[in-house]
Amino acid sequence: MTISAAGVPAPPTVPRDPYSERNPLAVFDIDGVLADVRHRLHHLEARPQRWEHFFQAADRDPLLVEGAERVRAALAAHDVLYLTGRPERTRRLTEDWLVRHDLPVEPLVMRADDDQRPARWVKREVLRKLSAVRSVVSVLDDDPAVVSLLEADGWPVELATWLPHSSTLRKAQEDTGRT
Numbered sequence: 001m002t003i004s005a006a007g008v009p010a011p012p013t014v015p016r017d018p019y020s021e022r023n024p025l026a027v028f029d030i031d032g033v034l035a036d037v038r039h040r041l042h043h044l045e046a047r048p049q050r051w052e053h054f055f056q057a058a059d060r061d062p063l064l065v066e067g068a069e070r071v072r073a074a075l076a077a078h079d080v081l082y083l084t085g086r087p088e089r090t091r092r093l094t095e096d097w098l099v100r101h102d103l104p105v106e107p108l109v110m111r112a113d114d115d116q117r118p119a120r121w122v123k124r125e126v127l128r129k130l131s132a133v134r135s136v137v138s139v140l141d142d143d144p145a146v147v148s149l150l151e152a153d154g155w156p157v158e159l160a161t162w163l164p165h166s167s168t169l170r171k172a173q174e175d176t177g178r179t
Helices: 051-060 065-074 088-100 119-131 144-152 167-176
Strands: 025-028 079-087 108-111 136-141 157-159
Touching (some): 025 065, 079 088, 088 108, 119 136, 119 144, 136 144, 144 157
Parallel strands (some): 079 108, 136 157
16 A cells, blocks of 8 residues: 555556547446446445445446446547546456446546545546546546536536435445545
């Protein structure tokens, strides 16, 4: 684990692949945009919260057709990059899920396992790094806090509305900083 001078875990590393492509980037979140997480929210409602159960159940997430159609449409003119709050330790599970649903697997930017900052700060930091070398033409996320911050920064962001954003997930993303 890399720790910054301020004692904060290092941000997720942006893969090299997004830097070398020529098309502009369309950035997609996974949970709530492509993956229906509702069946596993009970793990976060439990006391104590069962985070590992929540993440390990992600391999059974139903596909959100609207999100998958958006990814496939974006591929016609853009490079797609996934930017998720899922921890790095779920990479293999997430890649397998993408393959199973006939979606591109890479590039996939994930949160460091020990990074518990709210998703909006992690995603903003990654997008700033990406924009230094690539044109980001769209960001699609289901988290209103992420969308609000990115919109205020001037990013071309859209709120995914096909799955109602749950208060349980909001608390997990904003208060606990784990997704």
